[in-house]
Amino acid sequence: MKDILIIGHSHIFALFSAHQTGFYQWQNARPRFVRLRTRAYRPELVEGRLNPAIQAELEHENLAAVFTLIGGNVHSALGLTNHPQPFDLILPDAPDLPLIEGAEILPYALVQEVIAVRSRGPLDMFDALAAATDLPVWQVEPPPPVASEKHIRQNPAEFADVIAERGVSPPALRYKLWRVHTALLAARGARHGAQYLPVPPDFCDSQGMLRLRGCADDPVHAAVSYGKAVLAQIDALAAGLE
Numbered sequence: 001m002k003d004i005l006i007i008g009h010s011h012i013f014a015l016f017s018a019h020q021t022g023f024y025q026w027q028n029a030r031p032r033f034v035r036l037r038t039r040a041y042r043p044e045l046v047e048g049r050l051n052p053a054i055q056a057e058l059e060h061e062n063l064a065a066v067f068t069l070i071g072g073n074v075h076s077a078l079g080l081t082n083h084p085q086p087f088d089l090i091l092p093d094a095p096d097l098p099l100i101e102g103a104e105i106l107p108y109a110l111v112q113e114v115i116a117v118r119s120r121g122p123l124d125m126f127d128a129l130a131a132a133t134d135l136p137v138w139q140v141e142p143p144p145p146v147a148s149e150k151h152i153r154q155n156p157a158e159f160a161d162v163i164a165e166r167g168v169s170p171p172a173l174r175y176k177l178w179r180v181h182t183a184l185l186a187a188r189g190a191r192h193g194a195q196y197l198p199v200p201p202d203f204c205d206s207q208g209m210l211r212l213r214g215c216a217d218d219p220v221h222a223a224v225s226y227g228k229a230v231l232a233q234i235d236a237l238a239a240g241l242e
Helices: 012-020 052-058 074-079 108-118 121-130 147-156 159-168 171-191 225-238
Strands: 002-008 027-033 063-069 137-140 195-197
Touching: 002 012, 002 052, 002 225, 012 027, 012 225, 027 052, 027 225, 063 225, 074 108, 074 171, 108 121, 108 171, 121 137, 121 171, 137 171, 137 225, 147 159, 159 225, 171 195, 195 225
Parallel strands: 002 027, 002 063, 063 137, 137 195
Antiparallel strands: none
16 A cells, blocks of 8 residues: 555545544555644745645655645635625636626636735645655645535534625636636646646536535535545545556
């Protein structure tokens, strides 16, 4: 079996929980988990380089690959709720997705730049990690948003106040912002030669959004069942590692 490192921010918890509870039984890999923003790994960067504790995890004996879930929620912070000045955008490869009536249609490039600026911290972290290892690196795609406004309202978590004030934004806008964000992550990974691991297809509905069975008890994260499916993807990839 191969030793692999799974490292990331909040989206790692669905995977870690599936592993920790024995919900997923590994066939090809022995995983090590680095849950960023915990005390052992703060600050993540020291003068632009990885925290020595994170660097040490990359240098663990017999490590064969790294799977990252760094960042991945900027689109939610930007578009989970209705904006005071309604906006929308058109995806170049999906121009027929619905638009918010009366909203200002922003250029795709502008939305991309806003998300890039808001993602600067996670992107810097990914750059530092990719530069610090010669191992194969995979970026694990963040889960897509859920279409159900009912689920979001019933599980508002830290968004409760802003949801009550502004309401939940339309599913198509949240999906489009997720697409912009994930395209940005994939492009940054490709710059470093990283491969991209897409969302498990069985957890996407016909519109590409997260099925309810894959939702956690909050508006922006995935459930342990979803984590199990991602671990199965990672385990399958581990079988091909040297």
